[in-house]
Amino acid sequence: MYLSARGEYGIMAVLDLALAKGSSPVQAKGIADRQGIPLKFLEHILRALRHAGLIESSRGIHGGYRLAKPADQIRLGDVVQAVEGPIAITPPRSSLRAHNGNGHGAPHSSLIQDVWEEVKVSVVNTLNRTTLADLCRRVQDLEEQRTLMYHI
Amino acid sequence: MYLSARGEYGIMAVLDLALAKGSSPVQAKGIADRQGIPLKFLEHILRALRHAGLIESSRGIHGGYRLAKPADQIRLGDVVQAVEGPIAITPPRSSLRAHNGNGHGAPHSSLIQDVWEEVKVSVVNTLNRTTLADLCRRVQDLEEQRTLMYHI
DNA sequence: ATTAACCCTATCTGTACAGTAGGAATTAGG
């Protein structure tokens, strides 16, 4: 069971934006370099994030991206769903088993759909428990620890 | 984010076994017909379930499969992990970003790995909250309701 | 006008998954 790489890229991208305190927008090229994401692929991710209303962009020669809302109002679930599409547990193809030879296959599939639904809800809830602001705080904690280590 | 069809097939298979009250083993062909699963594909699923110790088989002309433990000791998480392998959120490829041009890409990936770990735990926990016995009970409840409807 | 950025559509490519094929090993019954 995999979340695709897009989710990871998406989180890295918005985290990069959140950590860029300056008032000027952040260029895709910079994000790509810092986070190790292929630039052309990152552009797709950023487009999805923008369409979801999570980030804003300005075009032209000093253009770039910034968060569209405060970091504590951006939940990881929003980010992941923006770049990966709605979280589904089974591919749509799952209903292709509605018809097979005997005419009434998969008798208990509705029960299993309920289970998948539970799983999906718990994934979304787990992702939504953490906001971008939380992640920023963790980054700062980590760097603080690193500095302490360095001073010993 | 998808669970593959194997998980669904696996659950249908063990549920079929759990609902077969008889003392004689259940043949793969029967499961395949009742649940609408291609026989040859189902064989792979059953093999995985057997290797995980969830079901037992007897070979030969009146062979078949039965549960290796009582239904209330088989959790859906066990079944899913048996047929799909350990639940992973990101493909192993995720560490390929340890080296890119500047030499130190993906600075916050450990934080994100923590998030994925949380998600994974919540998926496993959600699946493990339901046992095969629970599913059987739900099937019976559904059939009871269906019978009532029929009598009106 | 030039340039640097974002924006969009299309295409390539590898891989994982669902499904298929063929046959070896095992057991029951005649």
Add this chain to the structure above:
DNA sequence: CCTAATTCCTACTGTACAGATAGGGTTAAT
């Protein structure tokens, strides 16, 4: 012992999709 039915195992195939790339259009600052 022979046959039939079943599990067991290995290998192969086709396809859909994700990651990645390519190329060019659009916008705006200088």
